[in-house]
Amino acid sequence: xxxxNAIRGTRVGSSAVRWNExxxxxxxxxxxxxxGYWCCNGHHTEQTFAAEIAPPALWDCPRCGQPAGPDxxxxxxxxxxxxYKTHLAYVKERRSDEDGAAILAEALQRVRARRGE
Ligand SMILES: [Zn+2]
Numbered sequence: 001x002x003x004x005n006a007i008r009g010t011r012v013g014s015s016a017v018r019w020n021e022x023x024x025x026x027x028x029x030x031x032x033x034x035x036g037y038w039c040c041n042g043h044h045t046e047q048t049f050a051a052e053i054a055p056p057a058l059w060d061c062p063r064c065g066q067p068a069g070p071d072x073x074x075x076x077x078x079x080x081x082x083x084y085k086t087h088l089a090y091v092k093e094r095r096s097d098e099d100g101a102a103i104l105a106e107a108l109q110r111v112r113a114r115r116g117e
Contacts, residue, residue, distance in 0.1 A: 030051075031050065031052070032049065036072070037068035039076070040076065043066075066079075
């Protein structure tokens, strides 16, 4: 049988990975510190860093994307440009509610005209 030799030597279970070695055993040998960050929306996140490096002064809040700082009482200010503003928020900025109602009425008229109502 031709294929027999190709798989000889590949023994299942002889992998170098030792599955019973707990991954926490290794990481605990590295000194770490956990730093809490708070954003201007009151979200709290904790990040763990190696003890020998200085933790960054700012961290992006994983929940809202705002900058977060280690001082809970004094979180960093919201930046001027709000990258997470929705398209609707931009539209609302440009148009008043009255404008919106007029545009909607106009659009409805056009739809009705197309339907022949
Ligand atoms: Zn946040």
